[in-house]
Amino acid sequence: MTDSKSRPDRVAAHIAALPRSGIRDFFELVIAMDDVISLGVGEPDFNTPWGIREATIYSLERGRTNYTSNLGLLSLRKAVCEYVAKDFDVRYDPEKECIITVGVSEALDLILRAVLEAGDEVVYHEPCYVSYPACISMAQAVPVPIVTHKEGQFRLDPAELEKAVTPRTKAVLINFPNNPTGANIDFAQKQAIAEIAVRHDLLVITDEIYSELTYGERCKSIAAFPGMKDRTVFLHGFSKAYAMTGFRIGYACGPHDMIEAMMKIHQYSMLCASIMGQEAALEALRRGRNDMESMRREYRIRRNVIVKRFNDIGLSCHLPEGAFYAFPDVSSTGLSGTEFATRLLQQEKVAVVPGPAFSRHADNHVRCSYAVSLDDIETATSRISRFVAGLTA
Amino acid sequence: MNTDDMDQLLSQLRRNARLPASQLAERLMMSQEAVEKLIAECEAEGIIRGYYPLINEDKCADKKVRAIIEVTVRPERDLGFDRIAGNLAKFNEVTDVTLVSGSYDLQLIVVGDSLQDVAGFVSTKLAPIDGVQSTRTHFVLMKYKEAGFQLEDNEEYDRLKITP
Ligand SMILES: Cc1ncc(COP(=O)(O)O)c(C=O)c1O
Numbered sequence: 001m002t003d004s005k006s007r008p009d010r011v012a013a014h015i016a017a018l019p020r021s022g023i024r025d026f027f028e029l030v031i032a033m034d035d036v037i038s039l040g041v042g043e044p045d046f047n048t049p050w051g052i053r054e055a056t057i058y059s060l061e062r063g064r065t066n067y068t069s070n071l072g073l074l075s076l077r078k079a080v081c082e083y084v085a086k087d088f089d090v091r092y093d094p095e096k097e098c099i100i101t102v103g104v105s106e107a108l109d110l111i112l113r114a115v116l117e118a119g120d121e122v123v124y125h126e127p128c129y130v131s132y133p134a135c136i137s138m139a140q141a142v143p144v145p146i147v148t149h150k151e152g153q154f155r156l157d158p159a160e161l162e163k164a165v166t167p168r169t170k171a172v173l174i175n176f177p178n179n180p181t182g183a184n185i186d187f188a189q190k191q192a193i194a195e196i197a198v199r200h201d202l203l204v205i206t207d208e209i210y211s212e213l214t215y216g217e218r219c220k221s222i223a224a225f226p227g228m229k230d231r232t233v234f235l236h237g238f239s240k241a242y243a244m245t246g247f248r249i250g251y252a253c254g255p256h257d258m259i260e261a262m263m264k265i266h267q268y269s270m271l272c273a274s275i276m277g278q279e280a281a282l283e284a285l286r287r288g289r290n291d292m293e294s295m296r297r298e299y300r301i302r303r304n305v306i307v308k309r310f311n312d313i314g315l316s317c318h319l320p321e322g323a324f325y326a327f328p329d330v331s332s333t334g335l336s337g338t339e340f341a342t343r344l345l346q347q348e349k350v351a352v353v354p355g356p357a358f359s360r361h362a363d364n365h366v367r368c369s370y371a372v373s374l375d376d377i378e379t380a381t382s383r384i385s386r387f388v389a390g391l392t393a
Numbered sequence: 394m395n396t397d398d399m400d401q402l403l404s405q406l407r408r409n410a411r412l413p414a415s416q417l418a419e420r421l422m423m424s425q426e427a428v429e430k431l432i433a434e435c436e437a438e439g440i441i442r443g444y445y446p447l448i449n450e451d452k453c454a455d456k457k458v459r460a461i462i463e464v465t466v467r468p469e470r471d472l473g474f475d476r477i478a479g480n481l482a483k484f485n486e487v488t489d490v491t492l493v494s495g496s497y498d499l500q501l502i503v504v505g506d507s508l509q510d511v512a513g514f515v516s517t518k519l520a521p522i523d524g525v526q527s528t529r530t531h532f533v534l535m536k537y538k539e540a541g542f543q544l545e546d547n548e549e550y551d552r553l554k555i556t557p
Binding site: 041 | 556
């Protein structure tokens with residue numbers, strides 16, 4: 001055994017300072033237990049539609065196993081730009097304004113590293129996807145959270161955004177539909193955020209990975225608002241809507257100089273995204289739409305069931321407008337989100353993720369994914385009901 | 394009748410016709426009474442004609458023999474294929490009758506206790522019918538998927554319990 005105390009501390013200070021993801025801690029508890037029903041998953045329970053998998057196998061049969069252009073297959077970039085023009089109402093040039101990445105994860109890291117310098121500030125909203133503050137810190141910049149609230153259905157209040165902006169603010173990072181709250185924003189809110197970005201000359205990074213999974217009206221991207229295309233980097237990918245998490249394909253569309261800067265980092269650190277994944281993504285865009293829509297219909301039904309059941313149990317839960325997460329408030333039980341999740345796991349073997357994994361201000365909440373079968377949702381919510389009844393008895 | 398609600402109701406029932414109205418109500422965000430009324434309407438209008446279990450016949454003790462039979466038929470003045478198709482549908486041995494385009498006209502599914510049984514039905518009942526010009530019998534060897542359900546699920550599935 002080596003004594004780490006006797007060695008010099010080799011880990012960089014800004015990495016050592018990163019918190020461990022709260023999700024990981026909870027994960028350790030869950031894997032130590034058998035027969036858990038987990039509402040803790042951030043990925044679809046559907047397998048990738050067979051047509052997409054079959055096209056991937058065919059591409060392997062043809063020997064398509066090489067590197068691709070750093071930017072990604074041109075055929076895929078063309079299909080992506082067509083799709084973004086049609087569904088999000090912004091036109092990008094596939095040759096210059098689009099890059100294929102290893103998931104939205106890499107795209108996010110690239111754009112942050114490409115634009116941030118030490119001391120820059122990035123405003124984002126919490127509760128949020130676990131990577132945001134960490135990736136901003138890794139790019140040596142300062143994460144500036146705006147807390148969104150249950151009362152405001154976890155939408156970003158433009159007034160709060162305006163207050164958070166300082167002369168050091170370089171970018172705003174937004175994610176709607178949102179992980180973990182399921183919140184979405186509408187036309188008027190996008191417009192208000194766009195106006196603020198223009199007024200303060202800010203870059204907007206918009207993570208629209210859940211956009212297909214919108215259950216109400218779907219509105220164009222913030223990149224499509226007046227004055228925004230030149231100051232927005234649009235991030236999207238295939239993980240969620242097409243149930244392709246393991247393929248690891250995402251993309252960024254934006255102004256040529258931004259994409260070029262991202263491409264520089266990507267070419268030296270990643271070279272290119274896997275060609276198998278890119279071939280699969282191309283098939284998803286060409287022929288995957290019906291499969292995607294039938295998954296969306298299914299999520300919508302699951303959402304209806306889980307939200308009604310939480311409210312019936314007395315855990316107040318807004319109706320999420322997108323993604324596949326419900327974010328109930330558990331404070332009526334007298335427990336914090338962390339206590340609730342821990343005791344629920346021990347007593348009833350149901351895993352949910354405590355709110356603080358997504359924001360330290362979210363300890364009244366737990367995140368429950370409904371990317372699980374209706375049977376599991378029904379069993380899990382019955383168990384939660386029994387658990388909550390036992391607390392007040 | 395709201396066609397959107399009806400589509401959603403039917404797609405739920407297609408997957409599980411035994412779901413109680415209380416569960417359907419949660420899934421469709423409707424009241425239980427509204428669901429019951431909608432189902433009653435679908436039944437009254439003949440949109441829902443019945444409910445039956447999906448059975449993996451290979452696992453049944455009383456194994457039946459099934460054949461898909463392609464039938465070419467001489468269409469009749471004014472009636473087309475309707476009269477003959479309707480009469481074929483009256484045989485208890487025939488479980489499905491479908492008019493198709495292409496090189497034959499009617500596709501039947503015929504069920505019997507043995508190969509001889511089905512073959513006998515074809516040669517003594519079906520083929521001699523006036524207007525039936527030819528038949529071609531394909532015995533079913535194995536069924537993999539029916540009504541959208543895979544009868545033997547061959548996909549392993551093992552994902553992480555907690556992910557961001
Ligand atoms: C908001 C958000 N952005 C990005 C990602 C990462 O997705 P990808 O698989 O494309 O890297 C996730 C995954 O959970 C997410 O929820």
